[in-house]
Amino acid sequence: MIDQLRNLPFHDLDFAKIDHHRSIRRGFPEVILGEGKSAEHVASIAEVILENSQRLLVTKATTEMFSCVHKNIPDSTFNETSQTITVNRQKGVKKIPGVLVVSAGTSDIRVASEAIVTAELMNCEVSHIFDVGVSGIHRILSHLTELREARVIVVVAGMDGALPAVIGGLTPAPIIAAPTSVGYGANFEGLAALLTMLNSCSPGIGVVNIDNGFGAGYLAAMINTVPRPQID
Numbered sequence: 119m120i121d122q123l124r125n126l127p128f129h130d131l132d133f134a135k136i137d138h139h140r141s142i143r144r145g146f147p148e149v150i151l152g153e154g155k156s157a158e159h160v161a162s163i164a165e166v167i168l169e170n171s172q173r174l175l176v177t178k179a180t181t182e183m184f185s186c187v188h189k190n191i192p193d194s195t196f197n198e199t200s201q202t203i204t205v206n207r208q209k210g211v212k213k214i215p216g217v218l219v220v221s222a223g224t225s226d227i228r229v230a231s232e233a234i235v236t237a238e239l240m241n242c243e244v245s246h247i248f249d250v251g252v253s254g255i256h257r258i259l260s261h262l263t264e265l266r267e268a269r270v271i272v273v274v275a276g277m278d279g280a281l282p283a284v285i286g287g288l289t290p291a292p293i294i295a296a297p298t299s300v301g302y303g304a305n306f307e308g309l310a311a312l313l314t315m316l317n318s319c320s321p322g323i324g325v326v327n328i329d330n331g332f333g334a335g336y337l338a339a340m341i342n343t344v345p346r347p348q349i350d
Contacts, residue, residue, distance in 0.1 A: 175203070183203065279310065294326060
C-alpha cells in the first residue's frame, strides 16, 4: 500500500503542481522556494501544502510574501534573518539533539539561520556558534566541547571558506560545509569559498551550493535522525 501511495498524482494548480506525497518518500513535505514567485502564488501553494501536512517551509521569502500568506494562515511566522516562513502544527514531537551550526562571520548568519530553521522544523534540536572564523582561531578553539559532542555540524563560511577544514581536524562528526557569497571581488560571489571547501584536505566534509543554508540544514537533519547503532 505504501508503495502505491508513493506514486499518487500531484495537486495541479496550473502554475504549480504540488507533490503531497513528498513526505512519504522523503520524510518532509515539499518546500517552497519563494525566490522568483509572486506573493499570491506562494500563498496559494502554502495553503494547498497545509491541507495535507502539519509543517510548512518557505525559503528566500519576503515580507510581502509573508503578509499574503499570513492572511489565510494566521499561525505562520516570518524569520527576517533567515528569510523563511514557517508553520509547525505538530504536537508532542520530541526534538532530537545533535545538530550544531557554526558561522565563520556575522555576515554569514543569514545562511546559517536558514540551516537552523530548516533542521528545527525537521524535529532536530539545534545549537549554534556564530562569528568564529579562522582570522581569530582562538575563538573556535574555545568551543571544543560543543564541537566534539555534536553528531553533525553545519559550517557556514564566505571569504576564503577555510573554517570547515579547521573544524574537520577537531571533531569526529560529519561536516556539511555551506559556502556563502560574502567576500570581496576575488571571492567571485562565493565561488572561491566553494572551491576551497571542495578541495579540503580534512576528510568527512560534504559541500552544498553557495548560500544554500536550506540544503545544509535539511541534510544535517537527515543525518541526525538516522537511528544510532546499538553498541553491545
